[in-house]
Amino acid sequence: MPARIEDVAAHAGVSTKTVSRVLNGVPSVRAKLRARIEASIRALSYVPNASARSLAGNRSHLVALLYDNPMAGSSYTMELIVGVLQACKGTPYNAVLHPFDAGEDLAARIDGFVAQHRPDALVLVPPHANNAKLLQRLDELDIPYSTISSKLRQSRIDVGFDERRAAAEIVGHLVSLGHRRIGHIAGLQGHGARTWRLSGYRDALRKAGVAYDESLVVEGDFAFASGVAGARALLDRRRPPTAIFAANDDMACGVMREAYDRGLAIPADLSVCGFDGTPVSQLISPGLTTVHQPCRELGCLAAESVLRSIRDPAGPQQARVPYQVLLRASTAAPGKP
Amino acid sequence: MPARIEDVAAHAGVSTKTVSRVLNGVPSVRAKLRARIEASIRALSYVPNASARSLAGNRSHLVALLYDNPMAGSSYTMELIVGVLQACKGTPYNAVLHPFDAGEDLAARIDGFVAQHRPDALVLVPPHANNAKLLQRLDELDIPYSTISSKLRQSRIDVGFDERRAAAEIVGHLVSLGHRRIGHIAGLQGHGARTWRLSGYRDALRKAGVAYDESLVVEGDFAFASGVAGARALLDRRRPPTAIFAANDDMACGVMREAYDRGLAIPADLSVCGFDGTPVSQLISPGLTTVHQPCRELGCLAAESVLRSIRDPAGPQQARVPYQVLLRASTAAPGKP
DNA sequence: TTTTATGTTGACAGCGCTGGTACTTTTGAC
DNA sequence: GTCAAAAGTACCAGCGCTGTCAACATAAAA
Structure with a gap:
């Protein structure tokens, strides 16, 4: 049975609330005490239970990546996923992946998904990123989201490249x-x-x-x-x-x-x-x-941006990441006509 | 605010527990009542909150797919993911993906991951599927897992192809x-x-x-x-x-x-x-x-098998899925020497 | 008919954590 | 030494659901 917050509190000789403060990065904990608690956390290999946290705190620490049902071998999606996961690394956030095919009841299915997992933020990949109805629904639900290469102004946070x-x-x-x-x-x-x-x-x-x-x-x-x-x-x-x-x-x-x-x-x-x-x-x-196309960077940046916007909601952001033109052997000067 | 189980219960005029039974497929609910409750669920677009469910039920309804940090464009992993997600479709289970690079403290990191998310089952992809130490640790933790193309006998459920x-x-x-x-x-x-x-x-x-x-x-x-x-x-x-x-x-x-x-x-x-x-x-x-290589089928079968084993734990299973030899234009009879 | 077994349903506690309130102790400024 | 602010404690409710167990209904057996 894994350790609970109560065990950590006992080990460090503090209240559970203080441990909770440390876990959640609340600043009002003195450095010395914080260090002691962190030591106890390590000593007990304590990891907070995500479900309990999410239930009590009304925050799921989840970023959902909504993509289309990928066709065989869509390395595009895979790379985006890797980028998003990379952005989550080192943060308390985790990614949930969910493929949605663009059907009539898409908004309803998204509602269901949101009700089920309560993601704190969403990252939308084309073609969903270009689905105006969907974005509108998300605005109604008031969930922060970012889009990758959306062509819609409606999207508040968008990352792409030129x-x-x-x-x-x-x-x-x-x-x-x-x-x-x-x-x-x-x-x-x-x-x-x-x-x-x-x-x-x-x-x-x-x-x-x-x-x-x-x-x-x-x-x-x-x-x-x-x-x-x-x-x-x-x-x-x-x-x-x-x-x-x-x-x-x-x-x-x-x-x-x-x-x-x-x-x-x-x-x-x-x-x-x-x-x-x-x-x-x-x-x-x-x-x-x-x-x-810098897929990985796009996924990473999209996730980072939307996570940042949870802390301090900002205005619309349009980030552009650099791309690379790869000159290889398939192009050369035209042959003599 | 999404509907809660209590709302459904009120709508159907039953106790929350009975709704819970319907949600969990407990057989002892009369067909008529079940139908009424299901109607209420649909009427309210009710979807159970995953965190609450997991916390209370000590089951997360999560299948974790543990794969290696994929190199650029690993369509292999992508296809497996698609297969696993496909297997989850229509079940109450969802997939969590987690890349783990094979480092020294792999087992410890897995422990942390398990403590955090409490997955009900794991699917291991090579090379993790071939990591004897890791499998041993999972056996200790007593979490059902399946492996894809493991060469280890230790693995109880394994899917692969010949x-x-x-x-x-x-x-x-x-x-x-x-x-x-x-x-x-x-x-x-x-x-x-x-x-x-x-x-x-x-x-x-x-x-x-x-x-x-x-x-x-x-x-x-x-x-x-x-x-x-x-x-x-x-x-x-x-x-x-x-x-x-x-x-x-x-x-x-x-x-x-x-x-x-x-x-x-x-x-x-x-x-x-x-x-x-x-x-x-x-x-x-x-x-x-x-x-x-039937990646999608492998992922799907691996997930299905391990989910089945949660209900009725069975002995070792070694499933083999059919492969296909694709004859294309890169092979022909040898030229004259 | 009564008894027993079985099927069906409900009341309630509690999963592990966080939010809030009320209160005590420590710290640092004057 | 005084005092206000900061840091910490104690305690409890409650997030939304499920497990336990008891209560009730129904059917089968006596």
Whole structure:
């Protein structure tokens, strides 16, 4: 049977209330006494019972990460989770993970989840982060939350990175290599990521003085197969692009597959770049030029920010974390036409 | 403020205890009354407070998944998590995730974790699943646990799949294509997976009547770079292998990278196969022949088994789930020598 | 019919902790 | 030495639920 607060109090010769004060970081405990109590805590390997604490204190010390039902191998979600857990380390907070698929009764299911676990804060991942109804419900419930890459102003605390600028930068790299006919496979309609990346693509072309050719942009849905299809469409053109910027790495892999099937060499015959910096981008050959999305940092920062806002509620915060453009072997100057 | 059990009791005109019985599936409640109470629960959108439940009932309704600090993009862990969460769905149980790095005081940290959250059951992932000391400690604490692919007999409930047979099968495929000089890049020393996959490789050779050549087996550590290095070593031989079986997909990608750098065509000049069936195996070109490790099913089954064992403690169980050999384009008959 | 066994329900204490109130002791400033 | 503020104690209620056990209802057996 693990030690209880009462045992610690007896061991240190103080009242349980004082131990409780130490546990909760209440300042009005003299350093010397605090040290003695902390010693007793260690001596007895005391760890407060989370349930009792949560029940009595009306604080659960829980941060809930609400994400969509991840598709197979979503390293994005995994990385976010790792980041959130990292942020909790060293704090009294713990993370609860909960996948929610975006169904009609989402708000109701969230209500149930909140009633059950009473998280002190929530971290929302796209697409939930972009669900206005959901955010409104959370505002009603008055639970602090942060969002990752929300495109909604409604979200008070949001962390993300400048996808548009990142996309512009990577396309700018293609331009600087000499590419002028650059295809783009866009992301799924309705996703913020689609819009930002597409905007960045256009920004880069504009900056380079290259006319925007709508027919060089084909639809995708972030999945491998749509990358294959998109590449097929682009490469079947009378004048195919010399480079393709796919809105994520999986689709970029699709482009590489289509190139492989056609016997096109990358980057000699076609330059390819992706977005996200998923593990596959370095495993594939040639290595994929891409933008590394700092998932771990995002998760960590989102959790930290929302936890901070519990102590002192602040106004809206929009944090942007730095990204990295990874130049690898899938891009090169265009071959002779 | 969410509804409490007392509200439900009042709404249904019964005592709180009876509501509690319904919530906990105690059979001695008449069907009619049960239905009425269930209606009240729905009417009030009542969800029991997890903390109160856990405190009073001395059961947390929590399954803890203890995994190693995942390296970047460990889709293995992610898939397991998804499987465990899936198993919890529809049960009153929830999952807590906790990464533990394998340090000296691991057992102590686990103790602390257990004291804090009081999980009703644990699911252990390798390498923790193979940590005899840890299992012993859990036995002492008398907490039910299940392991995924533990090689230890000590583990009472273990789920896994027959890695040895799977490895033999995929190497057998290479043999049937006509390969005789088949290289192997082994996994990290000390991992069960290394041993089983290597054994399977040898089994397949033996069965085919091909003499085992120790020099065709090189060391790896499951990481991409070691796959590159392993391939380099194998391909530098006077008579290089016509096929390479890497102990996991990441290393197989490393082999493909080395082949790419040398201008070797896959599968024309070299057949490659991996193990695990990670997402990268289908994103890469050519598609990688591999064994799909049923992670999700493993996680799900591990959680289900251990939850079942809470109700009726049973003897040791060793469940094996089916795997799948995915034949893709990275393997073909050896080219003319 | 009464008795006994069994099934069904309720009253109440208490899980381990924190919040609050009321009170005592210590500390430091003057 | 006085006095106010700070630091600490003592005590109790109560968070929302479940376990225990007793009470009652019903059905089976005598």
